Amino acid sequence: MSLELLSDEGYRMDGRKANELRRVRCNLGVFQQADGSAYIEQGNTKILAAVYGPHEPSQNFRSQVPHDNCLINCEYSQAAFSGVERKNRPRGDRKGQEMAAHIKQTFEASIQTTLYPRSQIDICLQVLQSDGSDYAVSVNAATLALIDAGITMKDYIIACSASLAKGVSLVDINHVEESVGCAELSAAVLPKLGRIVYTELNGKLHEDEMGQILEAVEAGCQDVFHVLEQHVREHVKDTAANFAVS
């Protein structure tokens, strides 16, 4: 195989070391129209998230909304130009619906739904460019958008992905590393509370290797959390500067 995931000197194809993340850049409050919004780039994976709510449930969901909790509705859409090949069906395809269902499940673990009975919260994700770790970056984008919208959450939800090559765990994999066919583990954690709320494994993995790769994912999540938290604090400081001027 000419494609080497990890060179002998310990470098990956894009020049990173095994435990290094890609560059993370994010912005909160990118839309005025949505209650909360965020844009995040992790390397070349660029995702936009918008949160609407909590609001009165729309016609389609009126029957499903519980009386003591809120309904979380997630929509996941991939732009036609986001992947290697042009995607003709941005939403409503199998992968998109599955991703949306997983993200909805993930956020039900953190959003305090009992504080918003009979309401609906919409999380809309748009993938502008997809270069691996789509689930992880989507979750991070949605977390930032929810914080921007002022929706009560127990903690941030930070997700990361990892793979295994030559016995070394590679953190934050990109599209090429994904398509090689090694096992890929994605996990979402609550960083301050130290809990894992979602894991997903694609590919085959020996059970002895599970511990190692899980540790690598958790370390990756803490690193991403560190970056995103800095950014959110700065955003809060800027916005709150004029807040209590009386």
Added chain:
Amino acid sequence: MSSNKTIEMKLPSKRQKNAVQNVSNRMLVTPGDVITEDTIYMKGHGTYGTNIEGDKRVIASVAGVVEPINKLICVKPLKTRYNGEVGDVIVGRIKDVQQKRWKVETNSRLDSVLHLSSVNLRGGELRRRSAADEFAMREYLKEGDLISAEIQQVHADGSLSLHTRSLRYGKLGQGCCVVVSPSLIKRRKNHMHNLSCGVSIILGNNGYVWISPLVKTATDSEAGDGGFDFDKEPVTADDRETICRVRNAILCLAKHSVMLYDTSVQYAYDKSLDYEAKHLLSDDVASEIVDRTLMEIDLLKGNA
């Protein structure tokens, strides 16, 4: 056919950071931050506690400013949907006409309700509502109308009941509505003001601000007649410009997260007289006006 209009373009640039003011004495938190471990404090809005035995931490659940009120710790989020309280003045839009009530959209978690029995009907206030009244509801208020009302009741699930049973409230006529975040409206005793620049303004607690020409009634500061007829006299061009300028000034203040109340809006209007009303929408002019307004407010505080 050549036209010599100029087009303004802005290249992407780093966002301007606001001047940091008054931040040192307030605690800013993000979800998951531990605010305190002292057991004497009670948990208010925006906080929660793990229900583990022996864990007395108060943890923030939103990103915002910590507001301690005696022993109660609340966190006020930067942006939020409107949380109503009894007695608040709001401006809302009729969304639906149902049997014996109207559904009003008020930028809150759930739609608010305006019962037929909570409005003033033509021909006297104390009339019993008949079936004919129910059929004629759409003649009074239909979908898309704006009303000013007061919150009568907050139900257990958070939905609001409104009433317009005062001459000050009712359907809103000619004017302009501006939507800002509810967190920017300061809670005060009076929300309906007649500004000295010649407009009357209703600062709805839910973030909807209504600007209209001065109400020409014998009594002072009444924005509506509690009924459903409004002044159909054409608004003069000067009034329209003033209304437009006030609207743009409010948007400038909202963009920089400055609290809105009659004094701040009045100052922003005064400072904006140097520019044309339409130029207030550009970012540099907006920052300058906000800076000067904040300086003026500081002066006022310094003198007080």
